[in-house]
Amino acid sequence: MQKNGTLDQYIKKGQYYVPWAKALTATYNSLGETKILKLISEFIQGFDKNYKNNLILMTFSDTDKKYKQSLIDAAQKRKKTYVFDQVTNTYEIDQYHFSTDWHPNQKGHQKIAEDVFEYLTKNKTIPCN
Numbered sequence: 001m002q003k004n005g006t007l008d009q010y011i012k013k014g015q016y017y018v019p020w021a022k023a024l025t026a027t028y029n030s031l032g033e034t035k036i037l038k039l040i041s042e043f044i045q046g047f048d049k050n051y052k053n054n055l056i057l058m059t060f061s062d063t064d065k066k067y068k069q070s071l072i073d074a075a076q077k078r079k080k081t082y083v084f085d086q087v088t089n090t091y092e093i094d095q096y097h098f099s100t101d102w103h104p105n106q107k108g109h110q111k112i113a114e115d116v117f118e119y120l121t122k123n124k125t126i127p128c129n
Contacts, residue, residue: 024084036047037066037067037070040070040071040074041070041077042076044057044071044074044075044076044078044081045078046074046078047078048078052079052080053080054080054081054082054125055078055080055081055082056081056082056083056084056119056125057074057075057081057082057083057084058083058084058085058087058116059071059083059084059085059087060085060087060088060089060091061085061086061087061088061089061094062089063085066070068083068085071083071085082123082125083121084116086115086119087112087115087116088111088112088115090104090108090111090112093108095107096108096111
């Protein structure tokens with residue numbers, strides 16, 4: 001499989017974020033925010049076809065209010081669905097992500113796991129011993 005020339009240049013430099021940002025912008029420009037928020041809701045409702053147990057929707061603590069509200073609205077439409085919106089944003093803390101592509105590193109994944117574990121044990125949404 002041959003890579004796109006521009007993408008290949010970014011990969012050689014270890015810069016993966018730029019093409020992702022371009023793709024995200026193109027998607028928003030093509031679909032529009034209203035359509036994207038509607039699709040998110042439809043995807044969450046679609047879980048019922050294959051999964052009817054507890055579902056926890058998680059997002060960063062500093063996620064924009066309209067996106068958090070979209071998750072809350074979708075959760076209210078589906079039984080046994082909860083929103084945990086206090087995951088530490090690993091993108092915002094240098095020690096928690098790789099500098100080349102912003103994905104969580106080992107410390108970042110550990111922090112996310114701690115946040116989720118604390119939520120699970122505190123709320124007993126899913127039994128966790």
